[in-house]
Amino acid sequence: MISPRTEDLLRRGAAAVRRTAPGPMLFRLTALLAGIAALVLALAGPMRTNPWSYVVAVAVALIPAVRPGTPWVTVLELLAAGLWVFGALVAGDAHGTAGVLALAALLYVHHSACAVAAVLPVDGRLGPGVLFGWLLRTGSVVLGTVVLTVLVVLFLPPAGTGHGGAPLPALGLLAAVAVGVAVAYLLHRRR
Amino acid sequence: MLRAPDEDSPVYDWVPTRALRRAVGVLLVLLIAGAVLGRVDLVVLATPFALGTAWGLSRRPRLLPTAELVVHGDVAGEGGTITGRVAVDNPDRAPLTSVTVRTRRSEWLRFAHGTGTYVTTVAGHGGTDVLLRGRALRWGRHRIGPVDVRAYAADGLLRSRPVRVPGHPVRVYPVSYPFDAADAMPKAAGIAGTHRSRRPGEGGELAGVRPYQPGDRLRRVDWRVSLRNRELYVNATLSERDAEVVLVLDVLHEAGRSRPGQPSVLDTVVRATASIGEHYLHRGDRVSTLEYGPAMRFLRPATGHRQYLTMLEWLLDVRVLAAGATPTSRLLSHRTLPPNALVLFLTPLLDDNSATVLAAMARAGRFVLAVDCLPDGVRPDRVSEWTDLAYRVWRMERENLVGRLREVGVPVVPWRGTGSLDEVLRDVTRMAAAPRAVLR
Numbered sequence: 170m171i172s173p174r175t176e177d178l179l180r181r182g183a184a185a186v187r188r189t190a191p192g193p194m195l196f197r198l199t200a201l202l203a204g205i206a207a208l209v210l211a212l213a214g215p216m217r218t219n220p221w222s223y224v225v226a227v228a229v230a231l232i233p234a235v236r237p238g239t240p241w242v243t244v245l246e247l248l249a250a251g252l253w254v255f256g257a258l259v260a261g262d263a264h265g266t267a268g269v270l271a272l273a274a275l276l277y278v279h280h281s282a283c284a285v286a287a288v289l290p291v292d293g294r295l296g297p298g299v300l301f302g303w304l305l306r307t308g309s310v311v312l313g314t315v316v317l318t319v320l321v322v323l324f325l326p327p328a329g330t331g332h333g334g335a336p337l338p339a340l341g342l343l344a345a346v347a348v349g350v351a352v353a354y355l356l357h358r359r360r
Numbered sequence: 361m362l363r364a365p366d367e368d369s370p371v372y373d374w375v376p377t378r379a380l381r382r383a384v385g386v387l388l389v390l391l392i393a394g395a396v397l398g399r400v401d402l403v404v405l406a407t408p409f410a411l412g413t414a415w416g417l418s419r420r421p422r423l424l425p426t427a428e429l430v431v432h433g434d435v436a437g438e439g440g441t442i443t444g445r446v447a448v449d450n451p452d453r454a455p456l457t458s459v460t461v462r463t464r465r466s467e468w469l470r471f472a473h474g475t476g477t478y479v480t481t482v483a484g485h486g487g488t489d490v491l492l493r494g495r496a497l498r499w500g501r502h503r504i505g506p507v508d509v510r511a512y513a514a515d516g517l518l519r520s521r522p523v524r525v526p527g528h529p530v531r532v533y534p535v536s537y538p539f540d541a542a543d544a545m546p547k548a549a550g551i552a553g554t555h556r557s558r559r560p561g562e563g564g565e566l567a568g569v570r571p572y573q574p575g576d577r578l579r580r581v582d583w584r585v586s587l588r589n590r591e592l593y594v595n596a597t598l599s600e601r602d603a604e605v606v607l608v609l610d611v612l613h614e615a616g617r618s619r620p621g622q623p624s625v626l627d628t629v630v631r632a633t634a635s636i637g638e639h640y641l642h643r644g645d646r647v648s649t650l651e652y653g654p655a656m657r658f659l660r661p662a663t664g665h666r667q668y669l670t671m672l673e674w675l676l677d678v679r680v681l682a683a684g685a686t687p688t689s690r691l692l693s694h695r696t697l698p699p700n701a702l703v704l705f706l707t708p709l710l711d712d713n714s715a716t717v718l719a720a721m722a723r724a725g726r727f728v729l730a731v732d733c734l735p736d737g738v739r740p741d742r743v744s745e746w747t748d749l750a751y752r753v754w755r756m757e758r759e760n761l762v763g764r765l766r767e768v769g770v771p772v773v774p775w776r777g778t779g780s781l782d783e784v785l786r787d788v789t790r791m792a793a794a795p796r797a798v799l800r
Binding site for chain 2: 192238240242243246247250253254257258264269270272273274276277280281283284285287288289290292293294295296298299302303306307309310311313314317318348349351
């Protein structure tokens, strides 16, 4: 026997599915696929052989795809990064530069797809410029990341060695502080 | 503690979205973790977030977009087309990643395009239009809008303060059913018009032949009768006068749900009023309208197309007031209803007050006719095991009421459009010609 509240929820869910337009669905689907791929790529050694890991990855990726305006997006992205570091430090996974770039690209695609999906109602109709603009910007950012990474690979020690040299922690902290100050300044400047 | 501006801040035109908070948060966590653990791969993971955020915020707009709602024509008929557009302009040189245009509308306006939420991009110093195209489903005063416009910039990292454009009123006139009534008025009362009166005068309707009197026109001489009688005889005619028609709208109760092809009581009353009014105004009669309810709104009698348009405008404000309101008692006043006017009482006969006032008017010698405006498909809302039985009992009581009204001299005719009133008008005319006793 279904309770009236559950029945109401199901009815509203079915109505939302019926109302869903192709544009918002495309962004949510992109977020789902990028989230699954990022989690699967970041899985640490023993987890890869366990089929339940993949089920959990799909389930975790499904939440931000359905609710892209919630903190679940951040949870997925930090979880993927955490799994990546866990695999490298504890399980001893050796990821190459291509793996790091692929994960970076997937996390950014997930982030930006959720950013657009969060501002689109499920029944919203999209102009073609929205999709093309998003593809162009995201592609450019990913390309810029590849270029920068190649430079990093060329001029710094191999990734994941844990021997980045003495200036790296200081540079990283400085960069973090600089980012925080810049964003705060931009946001609080009224005009 | 440093906090970003609130999303609904009235101070800031542009506020950060959750995506910006997320990007900055993830970026900081990855950078700090990379620095602490000495891992370059975490810095690489943070790089697209840094690049994307920096690129987005570097093209940050400072001005809000502007919006305007344009509706082409604010008058339509039921079933008519309504068109318009929402124009959004971006006065800033920075492009807008997306603009969300949400146009609300009255429930009786159905739009094939334009309402709901539209998302599009707008270039710097550019603009975009969302076209509105729809259909008016029901008479009344409706509204398109308000329109809510929200812009997103910097790849969805910033959101503008909402820009709200006030709604635009649209008047939808009731559709006129095809209606015609060929019969005469019971009592033509004006000084000119198309209905034959019972008084002799200049007209086209032959009243008889009478001996010539000084002043009679030569063209009225009936030569055949004159030759036969060796004396001049002339054709006597009845004068042609206009009549006053008072359309009384019973607004005590509403029943049924208004849907396309399934009118409610009020829909039927209003559309029937428009049809009958158009017919008599077209024939040159004076028509006035009156609400039978607590307020007793009144449209003064007049003739012609101008009065027809005024009547349509008047009909837009017809409302059924709260249940239990006491109807006016001034309806029987001589000032309200002229003695010789034909009173067409459009009523669903759902209230005893309506039947009482109809009977009172008939007893007072008015020419009154009840037009039954209860649509066929009207059924009670609540459904229980007793509903059918109660409904059948109520129908029988209503038939009984109609029978009693006919007994006291109030013809009751269901509204069926064309020719609905012909037969009844003939009866009313015959009754008007007959001598009768009137209560005073």
